[in-house]
Amino acid sequence: MASLPQAPPVPARAVPVPRPAPPAIARVRSRRRPSGEPPPLPRHLNASGKWWLGMSAAVLVLWVVVVVTGTVTVFDVADTRILQAISEVRSPGLTRVAEVAGVLASAKAIHVLWLANLLLLAVFRRWRHLFVWLGVGLLVANLGATLAMTLQRPRPYEVEVIGDWSGFSMPSLPMTVLAAFLVSTVYALVPPGRWRTRGKWLVCGLLVITAASRLYQAQDHPTGILAGVVLGVAAPLAAFRLLTPNAVYPVRYSRARPAHLDVSGDRGEAIVRALHDQLGVLATGVTPFGLAGSGGSTPLKITVKTDPSATEDEGCIFGKLYAATHVRSDRWYKLGRALLYGRLEDEKPFHSVRRLVQYEDYILRLFSEAGLPVPHPLGIVEITPEREYLLVTEFIAGAxxxxxxxxxxxxxxxxxxxxxxxxxxxxxxxxxxxxxxxxxxxxxxxxxxxxxxxxxxxxxxxxxxxxxxxxxxxxxxxxxxxxxxxxxxxxxxxxxxxxxxxxxxxxxxxxxxxxxxxxxxxxxxxxxLPYRLPPVRIQRWTWRRAGLTLVTLASAAAMAGIAVTLLGSPL
Incomplete structure (x- = not known):
């Protein structure tokens, strides 16, 4: 190795080279959002979701009234008349068709649907959709079984039952679970838009065909099928729209990272409106920028109006869009590192997206005040309270x-x-x-x-x-x-x-x-190097690491047990 000159004494403080002034961005007076006014991007349930939830509430209220007053005979008479009319048109050919048409409500078919969804969601690593799917399945199956045991309504009488059946008939447990699984499949696996709309119509057609088959075979009452479908549709629809909204957890099959949110449509308009109201910045366009180098946020290039003296390059600012999904991903990432490597310094997760954005803005201002060549901080913009925030800084154009x-x-x-x-x-x-x-x-x-x-x-x-x-x-x-x-x-x-x-x-x-x-x-x-120092030890076993490992293994075993229980539950 060639001899190298000995380094001169290190200066006490090395200050980076001077850097340009911040961009000349045109500003207007910001506007405080009055109390009660929705945020730029509110989270809400659509009209169809509210309608299905209302129908579910009506069905539950009706069940309570029936149990308290004992007026179930009214529904029995009406259901019997309908089933008797259907039984009069039975024929060997129609019976074979009905048996094939009703195969989706069989236990084997529902189990296959369950396993297919489980595998597909795991393969595509759509974990949040998978957890919501599991939760909806457990909720609907157990709630339907509990209601059936509480009401204890018998199978149709005075009509021959020519299909398989078990348990009580209100609500129809096979139709309840089938409706929940089909709707969950559409919301968890089908991208929003034209394909999801077609998927909904397909689910509607499958439920109608299956219901017609079960009515033909007198396996269920008409009101039992109706109540089961209402419950089975409303629960996953509300859960997926509230817990996995399209704007935050889009279903897509591109190579885009899950951390990169879609900034077109409602979210893009909300960002432009929030910049105007909260920072007084007049934005004219929002586009993703530098996605390849970012895995924990959505980096954005925001075109804004500038002062007349500003150049064309100064007509942009930079934004980092953080959402609650990024905080959860960071939490899982740091949990994984704790399990693999033990205690690493400052590996504590953030508890909210607001804290994450506040911390980065604070650090950026410390760096800027210390003379480090960092982008000039311009402020924080709230898109959805406690869910989405935008950190705004200078845009380093041409770099x-x-x-x-x-x-x-x-x-x-x-x-x-x-x-x-x-x-x-x-x-x-x-x-x-x-x-x-x-x-x-x-x-x-x-x-x-x-x-x-x-x-x-x-x-x-x-x-x-x-x-x-x-x-x-x-x-x-x-x-x-x-x-x-x-x-x-x-x-x-x-x-x-x-x-x-x-x-x-x-x-x-x-x-x-x-x-x-x-x-x-x-x-x-x-x-x-003229000499080497011993490697610094990184991986350490601690009581916290051991405890986290045990809890993680126990949780995995519990989830596996729940999956097996739901898989083997009778319908």
Missing amino acids: KEAGEAEIDDSIIDQGLMIVRRMWDIGMAHRDIKPANLLVRDGTLFLIDSAFAEVRPSPWRQAVDLANMMLVLALRTDAERVYRRARLQFSDEEIAEAFAATRGLTMPSQLRRMLRQQGRDLHGDFLRL
């Missing part, structure tokens, strides 16, 4: 990611100065990767401070230095970056950085780009 830009000694020095400055003010970024380092006109910008930490441990600070050096070496080489690093950091600090950095501590994008290039930059830096 390239560090993995694609030309990197010279000036850019290398700026990147290392950023790390040194964060050390000086007692902070760590914790997510230094090519997508979070932008280069424009010879200036390096640091973005995405959602994972930054105040007063981090020396280990976290060391990891920032190693990741910065690895990113800068992607477009240059390890020796060049190491020579520049020794002008601001000592050999001991650099050795500590690479002792603390391993695969786990490198962002996934950085690991992927290293594999694509086929270069062992980490090994190159280690060979340049």
Whole structure:
């Protein structure tokens, strides 16, 4: 190894290069939303959902009236007259047709439908839809069985029953479960729009055919079928519309990440309206931007009106749309890391999307006040209270990611100065990767401070230095970056950085780009060091990790037991 000159004394404070002023955005007076006025993007149940829920409530009230007053004979007489009329047209040919038409309500067919949905939702990793699907199935099956046992209405009398049947007949449990499963299938697997509308009509046709078959065979009362269908349709319709709305949890089969929300239609209009009301910014367009480098939010390029003196490039601002889905994903991600690796510093999840946005805005302002080259923060916009918020910042127009830009000694020095400055003010970024380092006109910008930490441990600070050096070496080489690093950091600090950095501590994008290039930059830096420090231990067993592992295994076993119980429940 060629001898390298000893680094001169490190300056007490290395301040990054000056950066341009914030954009000249035209502002108008913001408007406070009065109490009682809905937010820009309210969550509500459509008219059809309200109608089905109203029908369910009416059916439940009618059941209570029947139980209390004992007027079930009125319905028995009406149902018997209808079934007697149907039985008069029976024939061997029609009976065979009815047996085939009613196969969907059989136990085997419903079990196949159950397993098919379970497998498809698991394959497409549509976990929230899967949990809602399971919950609706358990609720409808148990509620229907409980009501049937409470009412204890017998099967039709004075009419020959020529089909299979079991249990009581109010409501019709096979029709209740079939309706719930079919509607759940449409909302969990079929994309909204034309295809979902067609799916609803198909479900309607299948239910009508199955109901006609069961009436022909006198397996159920007409009112029992009607009550079962109302209950079976209303429960999944309300659950999926409220818990998996299309705007937040879209059903799609593209390669888009689940974290990237659709900003067209109602959501796009709500963002434009909220920017005007809450920040006084006149937005004219909202489009996704840089989705490839973002997995925990929806990055947006927002076109806005500017002052007459502003240039065309200054007609945009940047927004990061956060939703409750991102907080839940972050919670599951950190739970998984806790199970796999034990205790990692600052791996506590956020408890609400509002806290997440507030924290990132706070960190961004700290970085900006410390002179770090970060986008100028412009404010927070509420889209739906406690569900969706937009963090608005300056848009770094014309910039390239560090993995694609030309990197010279000036850019290398700026990147290392950023790390040194964060050390000086007692902070760590914790997510230094090519997508979070932008280069424009010879200036390096640091973005995405959602994972930054105040007063981090020396280990976290060391990891920032190693990741910065690895990113800068992607477009240059390890020796060049190491020579520049020794002008601001000592050999001991650099050795500590690479002792603390391993695969786990490198962002996934950085690991992927290293594999694509086929270069062992980490090994190159280690060979340049005059000495090496022992690797810093990352994986640890703690009582918390052991407890989480046991709880997770117990929950998985409980879910498996529930699935087996529902799968084997009689209809």
